[in-house]
Amino acid sequence: MNFQNLMRTAIRSLGRNKMRSALTSLGVIIGVASVIMMVGIGNSARVAVREKIFTYGSNAMGVESKKRTFTMSDVEAMKRAIPSIKFISPMVGKTQVTAKYQGAILYSRIRGVNNDFFKIKEWPLKYGRYFTEQEILSREKIVVLGNTLLDELFGSINPVGKVMLINNIPFQVIGCLAESGQAFSGKDQDNLIVMPYTTAMVKISGRNVFNEIFISTFNEQMVEKTEASVRSFIREDRGLAPGTPDDFNITTSKEQLQMAEYISQTLAMLLAGIASISLIVGGIGIMNIMLVSVSERTREIGIRMAIGAKKSDILLQFLIEAVSLSSSGGTVGIIIGLGVYYAITVGVGWDFLFSTFSVVVAFLFSCAVGVFFGYYPARKASNLKPIDALRYE
Amino acid sequence: MRDKVIDIQNLVKTYQISEEVSVHALRGISLTIARGEFVAIMGASGSGKSTLMNILGFLDTHTSGKYILDGVDGIALDENQKAEIRNRKIGFVFQGFNLLSRTSALENVELPMMYRGDAEPREMKRKARELLAMVGLAGREHHHPNRLSGGEQQRVAIARSLINDPAIILADEPTGNLDTKNSDEVMKIFTRLNKETGITIILVTHEPDVANYTDRKVVFRDGQIMEDAPIAKAAPRPGRKRP
Numbered sequence: 001m002n003f004q005n006l007m008r009t010a011i012r013s014l015g016r017n018k019m020r021s022a023l024t025s026l027g028v029i030i031g032v033a034s035v036i037m038m039v040g041i042g043n044s045a046r047v048a049v050r051e052k053i054f055t056y057g058s059n060a061m062g063v064e065s066k067k068r069t070f071t072m073s074d075v076e077a078m079k080r081a082i083p084s085i086k087f088i089s090p091m092v093g094k095t096q097v098t099a100k101y102q103g104a105i106l107y108s109r110i111r112g113v114n115n116d117f118f119k120i121k122e123w124p125l126k127y128g129r130y131f132t133e134q135e136i137l138s139r140e141k142i143v144v145l146g147n148t149l150l151d152e153l154f155g156s157i158n159p160v161g162k163v164m165l166i167n168n169i170p171f172q173v174i175g176c177l178a179e180s181g182q183a184f185s186g187k188d189q190d191n192l193i194v195m196p197y198t199t200a201m202v203k204i205s206g207r208n209v210f211n212e213i214f215i216s217t218f219n220e221q222m223v224e225k226t227e228a229s230v231r232s233f234i235r236e237d238r239g240l241a242p243g244t245p246d247d248f249n250i251t252t253s254k255e256q257l258q259m260a261e262y263i264s265q266t267l268a269m270l271l272a273g274i275a276s277i278s279l280i281v282g283g284i285g286i287m288n289i290m291l292v293s294v295s296e297r298t299r300e301i302g303i304r305m306a307i308g309a310k311k312s313d314i315l316l317q318f319l320i321e322a323v324s325l326s327s328s329g330g331t332v333g334i335i336i337g338l339g340v341y342y343a344i345t346v347g348v349g350w351d352f353l354f355s356t357f358s359v360v361v362a363f364l365f366s367c368a369v370g371v372f373f374g375y376y377p378a379r380k381a382s383n384l385k386p387i388d389a390l391r392y393e
Numbered sequence: 394m395r396d397k398v399i400d401i402q403n404l405v406k407t408y409q410i411s412e413e414v415s416v417h418a419l420r421g422i423s424l425t426i427a428r429g430e431f432v433a434i435m436g437a438s439g440s441g442k443s444t445l446m447n448i449l450g451f452l453d454t455h456t457s458g459k460y461i462l463d464g465v466d467g468i469a470l471d472e473n474q475k476a477e478i479r480n481r482k483i484g485f486v487f488q489g490f491n492l493l494s495r496t497s498a499l500e501n502v503e504l505p506m507m508y509r510g511d512a513e514p515r516e517m518k519r520k521a522r523e524l525l526a527m528v529g530l531a532g533r534e535h536h537h538p539n540r541l542s543g544g545e546q547q548r549v550a551i552a553r554s555l556i557n558d559p560a561i562i563l564a565d566e567p568t569g570n571l572d573t574k575n576s577d578e579v580m581k582i583f584t585r586l587n588k589e590t591g592i593t594i595i596l597v598t599h600e601p602d603v604a605n606y607t608d609r610k611v612v613f614r615d616g617q618i619m620e621d622a623p624i625a626k627a628a629p630r631p632g633r634k635r636p
Contacts, residue, residue: 308480
């Protein structure tokens with residue numbers, strides 16, 4: 001029998017059991033839809049993380065020294081010595097501070113910095129303003145809040161001008177940062193209190209030294225060179241002998257980016273892997289229904305064989321039925337998967353990334369599921385002896 | 394002498410039920426049927442006539458002996474070649490009609506030609522319509538079997554058996570499920586086919602009235618041929634009212 005007729009025969013017999021065919025395809029629909037969705041979400045998440053890291057400054061780097069501290073003169077000397085540094089800010093940090101406002105309380109962390117910090121992080125304001133140089137010099141008790149503090153302590157009120165307690169010391173709120181969301185690590189980046197480093201040294205840490213410095217360069221290409229310059233500057237400053245290891249760490253966005261990419265890629269693969277299990281379950285569903293169909297239609301097979309159907313005709317007929325089930329399920333699954341993925345990206349605010357490749361692969365894979373799981377029942381049908389099949393009641 | 398369509402020598406069929414028990418369905422029969430003959434094979438159930446039909450129809454293989462259909466010795470053929478012989482040389486008509494359900498009369502008739510593979514669709518349709526008209530079902534082409542009476546279904550089956558211009562028609566109790574009126578009608582179609590087109594028809598039945606339509610009667614008992622004789626045509630032509 002030619003292919004066109006085989007196709008017609010297969011489609012017609014599927015049409016006779018519309019409900020059953022639809023339910024059988026459902027497994028593949030769900031499987032393909034979830035694979036498409038998961039791969040899409042994985043890609044979007046990767047792009048989102050990448051953008052976020054770039055937002056935090058693709059030119060940025062952080063220097064951290066746990067054992068030995070930095071002073072403000074280190075920062076100034078560094079800025080003078082290395083011309084590719086555009087912005088530089090000290091960071092007097094403290095975690096687990098209590099922030100109170102009218103009975104509401106939240107544990108937060110303090111970042112004592114200069115105004116360069118906002119430029120390095122490219123962090124816009126939601127309300128109010130940044131610090132003035134005068135305020136930094138005179139160690140004003142003022143703060144710029146992260147969005148989480150705004151939500152938790154002030155609710156919908158504009159906090160600018162309000163006075164709050166940080167570790168029971170009153171501070172005036174002068175600004176509030178725009179929301180930036182969770183970091184890829186899950187850390188809430190908006191739960192922070194920014195104050196002048198001078199204030200933080202006096203009121204919070206009680207020391208005029210600090211452990212971290214933030215730096216940004218004029219462009220991304222300078223990052224590597226600047227990193228090297230900063231490294232040799234500190235080593236020289238501290239008199240580290242050649243060959244001894246650094247007693248400080250420099251982290252660049254590039255490293256963070258690679259890390260994030262690796263994590264999100266692994267996650268996407270994991271998700272797709274889990275989703276493809278449901279595709280296999282869908283395939284087993286097809287095999288099951290095809291086996292039922294073969295035994296139900298034994299007599300039909302017998303009739304077809306008696307009037308001249310070859311083994312290959314019967315095999316192809318059932319194989320085409322299985323592949324039709326799985327590929328139509330695949331097509332519907334692709335549409336649903338893209339739809340849900342689109343809805344999620346709109347909801348979360350990510351980019352919708354249409355990938356022709358993954359659609360083609362999903363479709364071919366669903367066809368392959370049909371061939372793989374349809375072959376056994378089809379073979380069983382084609383191996384029936386015509387005389388036994390004809391007698392079957 | 395007309396040429397032989399079926400040439401059977403010493404045909405034996407033994408079913409091995411278990412290691413000790415075997416059933417001898419055919420015990421060495423010899424039979425030749427010439428082209429254009431209309432033969433009734435008769436016998437009680439278990440006499441071996443159905444076994445013979447299955448072997449004649451290439452649905453089953455014999456244990457020993459020789460069977461040549463229209464010059465083809467089936468013993469050496471593989472399944473695909475047998476399917477091809479069934480398709481091109483044999484037209485089957487079964488007791489239970491064996492039409493595909495939920496498939497129109499026309500498509501049922503077309504089916505063997507579809508499996509032949511070399512059919513031109515328009516020619517296939519034309520021929521199927523012609524055959525349906527010949528069995529008196531013009532205008533019913535698009536009816537499904539469940540909308541046809543038993544007699545009509547059997548006529549569709551006859552049309553189907555003819556579409557590939559086979560060498561023989563094998564009819565296994567074709568009137569077994571039909572009432573008198575319908576079996577008369579079916580038998581008249583067979584008779585007309587045999588007379589007009591000269592096609593060889595072999596028909597299994599246990600009804601003497603049905604056998605009377607044919608020209609030759611072969612009676613089986615216990616796997617052997619008991620009687621092989623022409624039907625006396627002096628007797629009143631069949632088609633008379635049966636009680």
